[in-house]
Amino acid sequence: MQPGHDSLKTKTSLSAGGKNYAIYSLKKAEERLGDLSKLPVSLKYLLENMLRFEDGRSVTTDMIDAFGTWLKNGGKNPIEIAYRPARVLMQDFTGVPAVVDLAAMRDAMKTLGGDPQKINPLVPVDLVIDHSVMVDYFGSEEAFEKNVEREYDRNKERYQFLKWGQSAFENFRVVPPGTGICHQVNLEYLGQTTWTADYEGETYAYPDTLVGTDSHTTMVNGLSILGWGVGGIEAEAGMLGQPVSMLIPEVIGLKLTGKLPEGATATDLVLTCTKMLRDKGVVGKFVEFFGPGVGNLSLEDRATLGNMSPEFGSTCAFFPVDDETLRYLRATGREESRIELVEAYAKEQGLWREEGHEPHFTDTLELDLSTVVPAISGPKRPQDKIVLSEASAQFRKDVENIKGGPIEKTKRADDVEEAEFIAEGANGIEDIVHYDVGGAEYGVHDGSIVIAAITSCTNTSNPAILMAAGLVARKARAKGLKVKPWVKTSLAPGSQVVTDYLERAGVQDDLDALGFNLVGYGCTTCIGNSGPLPEPISKTINDNNLVACSVLSGNRNFEGRISPDVRANYLASPPLVVAYALAGSMHVDLTKDPLGKDDQGNDVFLKDIWPTSQEIAELVRENVTSQMFAERYGEVFKGDERWQAIDVSGGDTYSWPSSTYVQNPPYFEGMDSRPADPEPIENARILALLGDSVTTDHISPAGAIKEDSPAGTYLQEHQVPEREFNSYGSRRGNHEVMMRGTFANIRIKNHMVPNTEGGITKYDGETMPIYDAAMKHRANGTPLVVFGGELYGNGSSRDWAAKGTVLLGVKAVIFESVERIHRSNLIGMGVLPLQFKDGDSWESLGLSGDEQISVHGVENLEPQQELKVTISYGDGQSKDITVLARIDTQDELDYYRNGGILHYVLRKLAA
Template sequence: MALAPEPLEGNIKFYNLKKLEDLGYDIFSLPYSLRILVENVIRNLDNKKITEEDLEKIARWKVGEEFSFMPTRVIMQDYTGVPLLVDLAAMRTELAKRGKDPLRVNPIIQSDLVIDHSVQVDYYGTSYALVLNMQKEFERNVERYTFLKWAQSSFRNLRIVPPGNGIIHQVNLEFLSKVVDVREVKGEQVAFPEIVIGTDSHTTMANGVSVLSWGVGGLEAEAVMMGEPYTMVVPEVVGVKLEGEVREGVTPTDVVLYITEVLRKKGVVGKFVEFFGQSLSNLSVPDRATIANMAPEYGATVGYFPIDERTINYLYVTGRNYKLVEKYAKIQGLFYDGEPKYTEVVTINLSDIEPSAAGPKNPDERVTLKELKKKVQKNNKKSGTYVKDNDVVLTAVTSCTNTSNPTLMIGAGILAKKAVQLGLRTKPYIKTSMAPGSPIVVEYLKEADLLPYLEALGFHVVGFGCTTCIGNAGPLPPKIENDIKNNGLEVYGVISGNRNFEGRVNPYLKGVFLASPILVIAFALAGRIDIDFFEEPIDYDPNGKPVYLKDIWPSMKEIADYMNLAMNPELYKSRFDKIFEGDENWKNLKVPESELYNWDNNSTYIRMPPWFSIETKFGDIRGARILLLLGDKITTDHISPAGPIDPKSVAGQYLKQLGVTELNTYGARRGNHEVMLRGGFANPKLKNMLVDQPGGYTKHFPDGKVMSVYEASELYKKEGVPLVIVAGKQYGSGSSRDWAAKVTALLGVKAVLAESFERIHRSNLVAMGVVPIEIPDWRSLGIKGDEIVNIELNNLTAKGKVKVEFLKGDEKIEIEGRARVDTNVELEYIKEGGILKYVFNKLLHEG
């Protein structure tokens, strides 16, 4: 069945979903997010890549069955985008070696890369911090940026947003997203709703402006860029009904932390979440974006907000084609018009929400502000020369989640103004920073005359990038760091971010709490985490008068008085004209124009990866050893760190032996597989149950010698011994980091056996040819880690059962596991040795 496009306006046509009603499909009872997927399948139906069977499954909402569609755009940030483009460059080189046309390797669909993850907070608290941090960023990353500029000129359909323009998701929200796009399809101009996949888990933020979008593994994104359809199972859709009104004093951050807690407990991993209800219209698009951004934290694939008047108004005030979006959405039944069918409904009353923070280790560990002191209180506090237990030593207004929201940023500015006027100042031992997700934030804070007050408290702009959230907070002042280490102090950070996993922000922090930008400023004034803001003064003014949080808290009316400054269409239009230009550092990068990248064997940043030369053979796993025995909630940060490279680590020693003095971060060196291999499971907070010491250590069996994970892996390879990893619940939570799967494969791991997997990491493992297998709690099975493991895979089927044996002497533990190879397409990837091999072999044999 093929539908013909119909006129929409002028020469623009569209594929009318109402035609499916005539064919017996009940399209308009479906959730809005699924209607978008139905349109995509109809438009791309060719009975080759996209078939009538795909339409039948999604249009009739056959939950759990696999179907395919074609995403309309791919978005990347530089930490995940560099290795992806390195893979494509390597694919070109390998094709050329084999006498094939390298130009067959090109993005088929629009692909955008925003350079935002490399800026670090080396300088802070001064007017020159921004300039020097950007200068340092270029010095550190000139090789990577030169490679990216080469990619921009060499690959089709690839746009690069240079450094200094903001965080990927805020740039996507404010500039790149069209909601309804128009492109040529079969010789005609056709309008269609965007479906965006990204190589960062918080790609979900664009759902706040009604763009169906989510994070995937970089490996999946590569395949889509190369024209492969995206295959997934038809999802359950959980409707979240919003009721009530947000109370005075409650921020959008409080709302999202509450929703995150509720939905994480509910269990929405692998499901779509769609918001509806009478209070939907109470939330602005930036409020919605804050909620949608945190979908990875509550576990959902998407947190979708349907198109409505709020969406249209936001597109207007940010200078985009709102008229086309409104007309298309209303004709297509995509404009919000009441409650459709949902798998189930969760009701959230916004008036129940209280001021909160989340931490100290996970974003779903919400604690109300009035309960926070009890959570962290210590009976016997230790003191150093400069700081003591429970002091806050790092505060950062950071992250796309919150800096994209003018309510929060203006609120932070108002609180700062009131505090300064009352003579309050930030505690001297705190490292302060402000890294907005867009330069537009600075424009409206300047216009409101609020920026000087933030700067008076040390919150100068340090960069327009991800900074603290990704682990680029930079070091603490040496005297503070030494004080913490020498006295064994337990100190904290407070950030307006979305990630606070162990060891991510700074290794010397006991924990990190997520909070609104307004509360970040408040904690910088208080200087400690164990404060009851409702009962204790935040500080005393110069005359000894107590100042309470309520005395400086911004009211909703005060914030509203400034909102017109943040919602000025001319502000956004002027920025969009410049967003692809870059500063003089970027413009001065000289790159040769060539089809093939000129690999430099001496480079410590960009190396030709080994994916196409590694021989893989699919089949039963016999005589395997357990490389790591792990607990619950092992994050991708534990598996593949992103923060600074410790000079004493295996990766640090490797680089130093090469004469490198500026080690930089693991994130910045993701284009070098040799560094990443040595950094696998090297997070200092990782707890491997096989050894007593934290960090990247394990035992080699059968001799029981303790060594680094890298050394053990290399030894097992020499011995011809395959490896497995055994873990607990929620394995691979956190960032959509393809290197967490890549390093697993490079270490020689053939399967990961865990109680449950987070969505993106599971698919990344499959994409690298590593089999994810769900097993019962290994602790209840009596597994010690020194067993030999056999796994039967020869007859593997999608979601099939597999026999797993743990052998130790005459003892045998035999269980039935479930292979989390969820679709037949994924089964093909596994058998080919991964998605890269799969795509490469297709290119090799197609001509």
């Protein structure tokens, strides 16, 4: 950490635990800004960041003054600030490209005659491998070992590369596979609440802040750590010490009162808040919790809320520091000296949660916790909360929309054809047609639950609701209940500590008896790694157009995400996941229908097997110990014998193997030690004419790789059969695959080829894939431009939306308006963002795609400069228009002049 100039003289010292720390005092800042006691705590974190890095260039006193203004207007007139997080968190899908870029920078440094070892993350980076395990095997004691073995087989090339990075880079740590989910590892071990770093003989203390390459980075907001998800390029900027550009946000305060009632879980609270905040509209805003009810939530409950921030739509969902924060830090084995520092720093800086204190927010909402009732969410969106007592009836209403017709019913069992029958003992579904499953002694129907998964960081960080699931399993087992045979069950904890306390409490045996065996430590079902359904069940579902269902304790249930065979997906608490697995159908009303019969033939209801809050609390108190955390995280970076057995090639630089997963990208080919002036864009051809609201999902490669696509062709040419294509996400470290999938979304519409969808364009009148046309233009030395409409590049901030654009040869993107982060990403990759002026658009200018485009004055560019663009039409006429260069700051201009942020940092380090 290299602090700025401190022209406001706010640097002072703090003593904690017998040690002195340098801090940047918010109290001293009040001499300039006035009383800050009413500023939301989350904004105090940002203000401290400005004080610490103020240098008159990237961070100015105007940015600091804006926080005083915020108190007057609630953030209604935001300004852009340059924010530097303390650290970066990555998962393996999104982290691999960043490490590829670091490795490529080392090669380039060597070419420039510099020392490759100078290329390292400049802030701490932790990468947790958690996105690659799939539920291929389930319902047995061997499931975990078999799934891990399959994971290593699939991902050997990626893991070899990441293990090299673990040993080659400073400030870079890798948590190996089979350890846990990045957000739970972050909560239980990596996060410190107050961060420290040494610089020039002093130890600085400051808030623990981070950006992560996974949207659910916000989980750690529950531990009073300010963090959120970003795209890969912003994460790379952060790890290379460059500021992340952001607006000072509006902050919505959510006041909590009361206490959760008997029978309600943290998951029910989360689903209630998700609907509330979605209805309110908090996209791009901070949410901060306050009020007396906060004190009635455990830190694990707070983390469960923080995790769902992306589902609210907010940037973060933050809880200030209090006694519960300190309790959790002790319970998870953090050092006592760190805990003393957290308390002293929070109280000194006004970051401590005081009972009765209410900050000034942009707007507020209020929730009485005592009104929360059991609920699920679905069938397609996390915010679509359904009260549990209404779930069965709501499903029947939703099916018609999902399948385009009503549930198939029969009046009498003897009316059903031979291949169809009524499942014996199934409640609430006697009138629904069941279809035989490959000769098995059961059938499936519209509403059959075929996946029940206790998974995802949202809930598996919370011992109370996991113990509740174990107790439901114990009581169900004692009554002789069994999970329905068509249900694929799985348990994927967020960390190994979960296994320790479930086993110590004895409830893992009960979960195993119901088929909820350990399948892996990772995201699994929640990110679509649910693995295949048994083939006869899959065939029956698809042959009969059935709406099969999943119930998972995850955070996302978007259409098509969980399994290609499942069209209705519901989020629920872990104990409700167990209950629904016993019921086997969404038609069963868990609040009144029996789940089955006990050994004496008596009906068993959910209330008969639901644990009390006291039972849950006693089990947690007796079986969750700080020693478990200390032991499990004592050698967290070591990995198992499989990880240790991976051979690593390369020393300071990577020995790039022949791989279809990891390739050395061409960003630095021909790079000199000094940047040349940007080249003027002359006689460029148009690659695409795109409409409004083209998202980064449209631009960036995502999902499955089609056999007949340019990426599929490339893989087949490299002897990869279709069954081993894997996804674009898994191959993010190979630019050859990713650039072939850029602008190739099946729903993108390029108006150069009217009335069509998909990644196609025209080259000399011939229709072809965008990638093929781009390569023909490259062979001719022809630069390219892309035109867009309003809100170009909105949606998730995907790094490959910008990386793929530059690799295709696009020099400029011209639009009516642009999403802020995608604009920043384009500049970070050396692509010029230009905005129409005077009401112009490509439609009003009559463009068809045959024109040539020249942009004048690029070589003498300044921030926010107007440039002349000449359009040469196919009939020989031409027209000049004026556009605004959306390079807004001097830092952005430096990135652009260097060809991108990686080039800028590389040259600085080489010098």
